[in-house]
Amino acid sequence: MSVTIPAGTSVTLRVPASSANLGPGFDCVGLALGVWDECTVTVTAEPGLVIEVEGSGADSVPRDESHLVVRTMITAWQHLDVPPPAGLRLRATNAVPHGRGMGSSATAIVGGVAAAHALAVRGGALAGTELDLDVVNGIASALEGHPDNASASVYGGATLSVTDPGEPLPRTRSVPLRLHPQIEAVVLVPETTLSTHTARTVLPEVVPLATAAANSARTGLLVHALTAAPELLVEATHDLLHQEPRRPSYPQSMALVDTLRGAGLAATISGAGPSVLVLTSADRVAEVAPLVPAGWRVLTPGVPTHGVHLV
Numbered sequence: 001m002s003v004t005i006p007a008g009t010s011v012t013l014r015v016p017a018s019s020a021n022l023g024p025g026f027d028c029v030g031l032a033l034g035v036w037d038e039c040t041v042t043v044t045a046e047p048g049l050v051i052e053v054e055g056s057g058a059d060s061v062p063r064d065e066s067h068l069v070v071r072t073m074i075t076a077w078q079h080l081d082v083p084p085p086a087g088l089r090l091r092a093t094n095a096v097p098h099g100r101g102m103g104s105s106a107t108a109i110v111g112g113v114a115a116a117h118a119l120a121v122r123g124g125a126l127a128g129t130e131l132d133l134d135v136v137n138g139i140a141s142a143l144e145g146h147p148d149n150a151s152a153s154v155y156g157g158a159t160l161s162v163t164d165p166g167e168p169l170p171r172t173r174s175v176p177l178r179l180h181p182q183i184e185a186v187v188l189v190p191e192t193t194l195s196t197h198t199a200r201t202v203l204p205e206v207v208p209l210a211t212a213a214a215n216s217a218r219t220g221l222l223v224h225a226l227t228a229a230p231e232l233l234v235e236a237t238h239d240l241l242h243q244e245p246r247r248p249s250y251p252q253s254m255a256l257v258d259t260l261r262g263a264g265l266a267a268t269i270s271g272a273g274p275s276v277l278v279l280t281s282a283d284r285v286a287e288v289a290p291l292v293p294a295g296w297r298v299l300t301p302g303v304p305t306h307g308v309h310l311v
Contacts, residue, residue: 005085005123007045011130012311013118014038015111016156016304017096018103019187020148020271022226022279023237024218030103030152030159031179031277033187034301037094037107038311039069041115043123044087055094056104068105072112076139079169082120099193101271106140106149113140114154114308131310142169149271156307158226177223179303180230186278186288187270189297194250199272203245215240226279233266233279243269250274252293259291 017035021027037055044050049070051063061067065074069090077084096104113136120126137154141147147161151174158177163170218238225236246269247254253274260267260278265288270277278288289298 002081002083003123003125004083005043005119005125007043007085007087009119009123010040010042011115011118011122012038012040013111013114013131013308014311015107015114015153015308017107017301018149018152018271019101019185019275019277020103020146020152021239021242021268022222022277023239023243023266023268024215024241025148025160025222026215026239026241027146027148028161029219029222030148030150030161031185032152032156032158032304032307033102033185034304035095035102035299037092037096037111039090039092039111039115041069041073041119042089043085043119044089047086049087050089052089052091053094054092056096057094057098060098068108069112069115072109072140072143073116075143076113076116077120079139080117080120080126082116082125097189097275099195100189101194101269101273101275102187102189103149103153103271105196106144106153109144110136110140110150110153110308113143118310131308133307136308137174138169138172141172141174147172147174152307154307156304158303160223178227180227182281183226183230183233183279183303184282184285185301185303186280186285187299187301188256188276188278188288188292189299190252190274191295192250192252192274194272194274196272199246199249202249203242207241211240230279230281234261234264237266237268237279239268246273256291256293256296260288263287263291
């Protein structure tokens with residue numbers, strides 16, 4: 001018989017933002033960014049749901065069961081065979097910008113799965129360690145639909161993931177990439193937003209075999225550049241699959257990518273956009289800002305070596 005998580009059980013955790021694709025690594029390469037969402041989830045004796053949100057999205061996210069963290073927790077408990085508690089309180093402080101290509105949905109999903117798992121273990125409804133990152137990654141990647149952002153938010157650093165069909169969830173294997181110590185991440189954030197769903201609808205369903213083969217080779221080069229040869233990053237971040245089809249969706253972002261790459265900087269669209277990611281060395285970070293149009297934020301968040309964790 002399943003054990004119910006007792007009232008009073010509570011966890012607080014932090015989850016980093018992420019950038020995905022990094023050019024050719026479509027849906028498989030991710031990079032954690034040092035911008036953090038934090039949430040506290042408490043099982044309450046009083047039935048019902050209370051949600052408090054501060055920071056990014058506070059004026060727009062729902063305050064009911066459709067909130068992504070809550071929805072994810074309920075789904076995770078189903079997969080963990082743990083009964084959802086009748087009463088919950090969620091307090092969320094969001095720093096990851098919404099709709100900017102910095103993995104805000106993956107951050108929420110990872111946070112929801114991690115909270116569900118940690119509450120179940122801490123409350124005696126599930127055996128094991130409070131935060132089994134492999135379990136969190138498997139469920140979160142499946143719920144997100146692609147493992148790049150989710151895996152980076154789970155493990156931190158840079159990650160490479162592959163997914164195979166499976167039941168009841170696809171099987172994801174994620175491996176950490178030892179990021180070269182000279183590489184710095186600069187994120188350029190515009191005022192405009194773009195949903196991942198909208199960005200994916202413009203992608204072609206079929207690509208020529210030669211294009212797929214060439215992009216696979218670029219992804220291999222990307223892994224080599226990230227881990228051992230940062231001088232190859234400009235060449236290694238050249239994408240052949242997704243950025244050009246999306247150019248009409250974020251023309252200003254692509255124009256900035258063109259400008260930066262023309263200056264010899266490894267610039268790509270961050271995830272589904274419209275933010276732009278630049279991977280460069282510390283001595284070249286100062287070259288980025290003068291090329292950025294007015295109205296954009298220039299972030300140097302760092303790349304955390306760890307991902308989601310309990311506070």
